[in-house]
Amino acid sequence: MHLIHPVILCGGGGTRLWPLSRKAKPKPFLPLVEEESLFQQAVNRLANDSGFAHPIIVAGSAHVELIEAQMGTSEVEALVIEPVARNTAPAIALAAALLPRDAIMLVCPSDHHIANPQAFRDAARAAVELAHDNHLVAFGIAPDRPETGYGYLERGEALKGGYAIARFVEKPDLARAQAYLASGNFSWNGGIFAFRAGSYLEELATYRPAMALLVQRAVEEGVTQGKRFYPATDAFAAIDGDSVDYAVMENTARAAMVPVDMGWSDIGNWSALADALSDKADGRGNVAKAGKADFDECSGVLTISDGPRISAVGLEDICIIVSGDEVLVTTRDGAQRVGKLPGAANQ
Amino acid sequence: MHLIHPVILCGGGGTRLWPLSRKAKPKPFLPLVEEESLFQQAVNRLANDSGFAHPIIVAGSAHVELIEAQMGTSEVEALVIEPVARNTAPAIALAAALLPRDAIMLVCPSDHHIANPQAFRDAARAAVELAHDNHLVAFGIAPDRPETGYGYLERGEALKGGYAIARFVEKPDLARAQAYLASGNFSWNGGIFAFRAGSYLEELATYRPAMALLVQRAVEEGVTQGKRFYPATDAFAAIDGDSVDYAVMENTARAAMVPVDMGWSDIGNWSALADALSDKADGRGNVAKAGKADFDECSGVLTISDGPRISAVGLEDICIIVSGDEVLVTTRDGAQRVGKLPGAANQ
Numbered sequence: 051m052h053l054i055h056p057v058i059l060c061g062g063g064g065t066r067l068w069p070l071s072r073k074a075k076p077k078p079f080l081p082l083v084e085e086e087s088l089f090q091q092a093v094n095r096l097a098n099d100s101g102f103a104h105p106i107i108v109a110g111s112a113h114v115e116l117i118e119a120q121m122g123t124s125e126v127e128a129l130v131i132e133p134v135a136r137n138t139a140p141a142i143a144l145a146a147a148l149l150p151r152d153a154i155m156l157v158c159p160s161d162h163h164i165a166n167p168q169a170f171r172d173a174a175r176a177a178v179e180l181a182h183d184n185h186l187v188a189f190g191i192a193p194d195r196p197e198t199g200y201g202y203l204e205r206g207e208a209l210k211g212g213y214a215i216a217r218f219v220e221k222p223d224l225a226r227a228q229a230y231l232a233s234g235n236f237s238w239n240g241g242i243f244a245f246r247a248g249s250y251l252e253e254l255a256t257y258r259p260a261m262a263l264l265v266q267r268a269v270e271e272g273v274t275q276g277k278r279f280y281p282a283t284d285a286f287a288a289i290d291g292d293s294v295d296y297a298v299m300e301n302t303a304r305a306a307m308v309p310v311d312m313g314w315s316d317i318g319n320w321s322a323l324a325d326a327l328s329d330k331a332d333g334r335g336n337v338a339k340a341g342k343a344d345f346d347e348c349s350g351v352l353t354i355s356d357g358p359r360i361s362a363v364g365l366e367d368i369c370i371i372v373s374g375d376e377v378l379v380t381t382r383d384g385a386q387r388v389g390k391l392p393g394a395a396n397q
Numbered sequence: 398m399h400l401i402h403p404v405i406l407c408g409g410g411g412t413r414l415w416p417l418s419r420k421a422k423p424k425p426f427l428p429l430v431e432e433e434s435l436f437q438q439a440v441n442r443l444a445n446d447s448g449f450a451h452p453i454i455v456a457g458s459a460h461v462e463l464i465e466a467q468m469g470t471s472e473v474e475a476l477v478i479e480p481v482a483r484n485t486a487p488a489i490a491l492a493a494a495l496l497p498r499d500a501i502m503l504v505c506p507s508d509h510h511i512a513n514p515q516a517f518r519d520a521a522r523a524a525v526e527l528a529h530d531n532h533l534v535a536f537g538i539a540p541d542r543p544e545t546g547y548g549y550l551e552r553g554e555a556l557k558g559g560y561a562i563a564r565f566v567e568k569p570d571l572a573r574a575q576a577y578l579a580s581g582n583f584s585w586n587g588g589i590f591a592f593r594a595g596s597y598l599e600e601l602a603t604y605r606p607a608m609a610l611l612v613q614r615a616v617e618e619g620v621t622q623g624k625r626f627y628p629a630t631d632a633f634a635a636i637d638g639d640s641v642d643y644a645v646m647e648n649t650a651r652a653a654m655v656p657v658d659m660g661w662s663d664i665g666n667w668s669a670l671a672d673a674l675s676d677k678a679d680g681r682g683n684v685a686k687a688g689k690a691d692f693d694e695c696s697g698v699l700t701i702s703d704g705p706r707i708s709a710v711g712l713e714d715i716c717i718i719v720s721g722d723e724v725l726v727t728t729r730d731g732a733q734r735v736g737k738l739p740g741a742a743n744q
Binding site for chain 1: 705709731
């Protein structure tokens with residue numbers, strides 16, 4: 051049995067987790083749920099399983115030092131340093147181009163939380179089975195609410211260990227999301243994928259030929275320094291960026307999915323983080339994730355502070371984040387809008 | 398016409414305005430409503446009116462430097478420095494003992510806001526008329542809500558420029574407060590008084606003879622240094638402290654009141670401050686009193702920061718105070734409980 055090659059994408063900005071998430075140290079590198087950062091969790095989730103190779107990490111040049119520091123003694127196959135951000139399709143293509151054509155890649159965002167890593171690894175093995183049959187496999191997350199912020203995958207015919215994907219649906223309205231949840235036939239698109247490197251590059255060449263050629267050139271003209279790999283800037287910067295969903299998954303006839311229920315969260319905003327931390331809450335649902343906090347007649351309050359004590363009185367379903375020169379106080383409902391605040395937008 | 402002698406009491410702790418109000422710099426010395434501190438407002442409210450003498454200021458030794466700094470070029474008659482805090486009755490007695498027996502004192506807390514100083518001065522003149530007739534006169538603040546946090550004065554028979562006080566009522570429950578408001582016959586006890594120095598000392602000697610003797614000794618054995626007067630510590634510390642209301646006003650047969658509607662607030666907590674600042678609010682009732690703030694779909698939010706920017710999302714009727722190593726977030730309703738928070742109580 052060949053090893054599975056994890057590819058960990060570190061491109062997420064996480065502006066909705068401002069002011070903790072900032073350009074210099076964005077969301078993947080923050081210890082949001084556990085003591086480890088989300089990035090460290092993504093690496094360690096696969097590190098002690100002999101079925102997985104050392105990961106390929108794709109990141110921007112601004113975060114190389116953070117990554118190397120957070121990797122500690124963990125080994126990488128390669129650290130691919132993008133000269134500019136061009137979304138996920140080119141990032142995955144860079145990693146694919148560094149692997150043998152028949153190597154199986156497991157593409158993972160670095161800014162998600164998975165409460166049940168064993169369920170994740172089991173689903174990964176099912177996905178790999180389908181990938182061996184040349185499918186391009188998406189993880190279909192079991193939905194637990196009519197979320198309107200995610201894309202959905204509709205199940206098609208049954209395949210060995212999964213399903214064909216009948217349809218990709220972009221963020222639905224609430225009525226459709228409720229219908230999807232009720233039908234039991236839809237999963238969330240969690241941005242986790244498995245495919246042969248060659249399958250991906252073939253499909254990319256079919257549906258985004260210019261992108262495929264520019265990635266190929268960026269790799270051919272790239273520079274290796276130890277574990278670091280620097281794709282050529284000119285070729286890579288010339289790419290018209292796109293997501294793996296738009297560029298490949300929604301076009302290929304070989305799209306498949308594996309359903310998985312693994313306590314997944316993209317920690318998309320402060321409210322989602324509060325949910326992910328609910329097992330650490332006091333009897334009234336309050337969590338002091340970092341720093342000291344005093345709660346007086348509060349419920350559902352999340353506090354994070356890098357120094358000052360937070361005292362909260364009479365609050366319900368509020369997130370309070372104190373980070374350096376910024377203090378954010380938001381309702382759970384308002385958390386979705388944090389990325390548009392002047393402080394978050396004008397970093 | 399003799400000058401009226403303002404006596405400004407600086408004993409208020411203001412723990413409900415924590416974390417801005419702290420032991421080292423409590424509420425009177427903070428610029429809560431205007432650019433000036435409440436203490437400076439108390440002084441300046443009378444400073445440019447030729448009917449008033451320079452004030453006597455009574456304060457604790459911890460705040461002498463603050464007071465002298467905030468007085469600037471304003472002159473004082475005396476700065477009486479209490480060796481220990483013994484509540485208002487002895488504080489007022491110290492000032493009375495420094496004045497001629499027939500001098501009229503106007504006793505003012507240093508931690509209240511008065512939006513209409515002219516109405517205050519007019520009421521003071523009416524009070525002085527009654528004080529000349531040997532009444533001990535309380536200011537009766539026109540109530541605008543069924544407040545349960547204040548004491549009330551019930552009007553008795555009409556006197557020249559005011560009324561006798563039929564009854565003092567301690568903080569009533571809501572039903573009684575509503576009845577008082579509806580009756581039109583009750584005023585709030587604002588803690589502002591006018592009387593002859595001799596009248597006060599006589600009544601104190603009648604109802605609190607031990608206190609009166611100890612104050613007398615503390616003054617006789619006290620030390621003058623320029624404008625500063627230091628009562629003797631042993632005698633003053635031996636006093637069993639009490640409020641002017643309990644010690645004198647509720648006992649004397651010569652209690653009177655002048656009704657006044659002057660935009661008064663004791664700025665008793667953050668919610669009261671938000672009310673006092675309502676004329677500075679944006680169209681949705683948000684006020685950034687100090688520091689930078691961004692409001693997104695907020696209403697009735699008060700922010701104060703000594704540095705960090707405050708970003709508020711989706712909040713309604715919330716006060717956010719950032720001061721040094723403390724961040725307070727409280728509902729308007731919870732503001733009354735701030736003084737009991739660990740941070741406020743364990744300074």
